[in-house]
Amino acid sequence: MPQLNPNPWFFIMLISWLTFSLFIQPKLLSFTSHNPPCNKDFAPTKTSPWPWPWS
Template sequence: MPQLNPNPWFFIMLTSWLTYTMIIQPKILSFVTTNPPSNKMPEIPNTTPWSWPWT
């Protein structure tokens, strides 16, 4: 059965993972996030209830 022969598929898998870890992953990780996290506490907006004229 050819699907039990790991000879060609193991090399393809190994090559693709090495390509991913050596070339693609560092390029992806080099991007800077557009909104870096900050330690600032979020502001809680001061909301006032709406006064409806018909109530």
């Protein structure tokens, strides 16, 4: 069965992972976020029961 032969597919997978790890990933990680996280203390929201019209 030819799909079990790892010769061409392993090399393609290895090259694609190396390309991602060495070239694409550092370029993606160098971008800065437009919305940096803030250090606010958020108060928990108060929930009220839902007014069901049939009850």
